[in-house]
Amino acid sequence: MFLQRVRNRGIQLGTLFERAAARHPANVLILDHDLDIAPEFGRRATVAEAADLVDDIAARLWAVRIRPGDRVVVHKTDGFDITLIALAAARIGAVPVLLSPALDGHTVAELVRRTDRPYLVTDAAKLAALPRSVFDRAERVLLTSGSHQGALELAALAGAPRVPSVTMPADHPTLITHTSGTTGVPKLAVHTGRTLQARYRPQATALAGIVHGRETVAIHVSFVHSRLMTALAISLLRGFPVAVLADSDPGAAADLFARLRPGVLEAHPNSFMAWEELADDPREPLAGVKLFSSTFDAIHPRTVRRLLAASRRRAPLFGQLYGQSEVGPVVVRGYTRRRSAHADGRCVGMPFPGMTDIRVVSRDGKPPSSDNPGHIEIRSDGRIVTYLGEQERYDAQVSADGWWRMGDVGYRSRWGCIHLLDREVDLIDGFGSTLAAEDALFSKLEQLTEVVIVPGSAGEPVPVVCTRDGAPLDLDAWRTATAGLPPMADPVQRHLDDLPQTATTKIKRLELARWLAAENGSA
Incomplete structure (x- = not known):
């Protein structure tokens, strides 16, 4: 592929906190919630303490006889311990499979079946809502909290002997996440160390050019999304204090931001929409934000305008990254106060030079345009390597010359900007975008x-x-x-x-x- 000239050794998720602690041992991790698997951890800890917790969880998983290459499904009540358990599994060479707490029980059971007898890490509350068949489909069921007949409580393994970290090959699966499921049962996307590292590079490059000095980074991103892994790596390895939010409630977010004064704020577009009201808070909780970062979808110009106006930094920026679970970020666009008022929200940006590429292919033989949008296709070394158990579905989205069809339609402007008009499945005949x-x-x-x-x-x-x-x-x-x-x-x-x-x-x-x-x- 066109990016293979760039050396990529692959990201090592299992040692992320350990490496960050070696560089910045006193750096802090702040949470807005307690961890089910370690309630004594509290809501503020050093990165070194977080690294020790990952090592402790890894030792407990090893004690259950989880070994390199085994799959570990994590489906539990929402919280940052989802991420810590995933890192712990990766630390011993296992492959974490992250399933959203919002998935219904029958969907979870089907994805566990598709994962081929994995270890299942859950909690008593979530397990009670799952079909009994998950016990037959899992190698073993492990609980982070509570108790349930037939399941093993991880708390009973506290103090298990620590084990060395395991380094897996860069092209070996290192993480499995699921797609959004907007069109049916989610697909399981298989990431390798190399594909995650390819996603890390453009995001780290963009951040380095914008944020200087030591800024607190506040993140509200789904704990089962691959984006959180790269966001953590970028922030922790640079020594930025990191605040991780599970709660998107505007009141709770305002209280936390008023106290921490984050310089970088990353969240889903819908969370930013909910946080528009923070612009009117007399405490000015967004006053210190230098960079607002939205990774998942195009965002409404009104939201961009209100949030930028709430910052008291000299030249705040709203960075929009357009991409997909399967490929990571593909194009980027920045909004400033001067560019946001009448910005075209359908223009999602330009590819990362030398890192990603994009084209728009006609659907009917006519040139793609605003009135006749075409298929958006991309190339990136951040692309997943397969859908677990559904290779044919994966192959159907890849052209012979390596272009990945996003499932979106749009066009490219005369300046090269990609305009996203709709998901292909959401088109309404005769309506437009x-x-x-x-x-x-x-x-x-x-x-x-x-x-x-x-x-x-x-x-x-x-x-x-x-x-x-x-x-x-x-x-x-x-x-x-x-x-x-x-x-x-x-x-x-x-x-x-x-x-x-x-x-x-x-x-x-x-x-x-x-x-x-x-x-x-x-x-």
């Missing part, structure tokens, strides 16, 4: 906290809206805001927590459309 329409509605209606346009039972565009504090939608303002947009059905108002979401808080549009159809059918 649903994402662009949603951007326009957000910019005009401050009341909105979410708007998703999905096809109705007859194919008509149906806007589903959520408002701040659940207040009734201002229909007069709605009619004014939609006057210049393609025709839509009347808005359907719902509470945000009621909408189906992925582990990274994306709305599952297809599932939402099915819900609406079912509601209409029963009405």
Whole structure:
């Protein structure tokens, strides 16, 4: 591939905290929650203490006879110990398989089956919600907290003899995560040390050019997403204090940020949307932010504008990375106060020079354009090596010359910027870009906290809206805001927590459309 000229020895997840502690032993890790597997760890510790905890967990896993190459599924109540258990498994050469706490029990059981008799690390509360069949599909069930008949409590193995770390080959699987599952049962994405290192490089390069000195990095990213691994590596190895959030509640986040004054803030787009109200907090919890970083999807210009305005840094930047679980970040775009007010939210950025490449392929033989979007395809050495147990599905997305089809449609501007218009499966005939329409509605209606346009039972565009504090939608303002947009059905108002979401808080549009159809059918 075009990036093979760059030397890549592969990232070693299992020794991440150990290496960070060797460089910056007094650096700190801050949490907004207690760890199930080690409640005594507290909410503030040195990186050296975190490294010792990873070593301790690794020793307990080794005592259960987990060995290099074994798979360890982690499906437990949300918390940073998901990440620590994954690092501990990698430390002894095992392959962690991270499953979101939000997955339903039958999906978890199916993914455990697909993983081929793994060790399952969970807790009593989660295990009680799983089908009994997981005991038959797992080599052994291990609990981080609580008790359950037939499962082994990891607490009973405290003090197990420590074991040396195991270095696996760079091309060996080192982590398995799952895709968003917006179109059905999630796929299991297999990462190697080499593919994760390839993802680390562009992100580390971008950060080094923006953030100087010792800044506190606050991260609210799904604990089962590969992005958290690279975000931690970039921050810890540079000696940045790291705050990891499990709770995205704006009030809780404001309290923490007002105390810590983070200089870098990384979160999902939907979390940033929820945190818009922090801009009005008199304590100015976002005043110290130099860089806002959003990795998963294009973000609405209104959110960018409000957050940048809340910073008191001289030249804050909002960095948007467009990518996918399977390939990592592919293109990047930066917003400043001067560029954010009327920015086109559909322009997601440019490839990383020498690291990623991108093209747009026609769907109908005509040149891709804003009116006729094409398939977005990319090349990156950060691409996963397979879908576990589904090689044919993986191969179907890779062209003969190595281009990966993202499942998104868009076009490339005359300046080379990639414009993302829609997911291919979400296209509504004759409507244009649903994402662009949603951007326009957000910019005009401050009341909105979410708007998703999905096809109705007859194919008509149906806007589903959520408002701040659940207040009734201002229909007069709605009619004014939609006057210049393609025709839509009347808005359907719902509470945000009621909408189906992925582990990274994306709305599952297809599932939402099915819900609406079912509601209409029963009405």
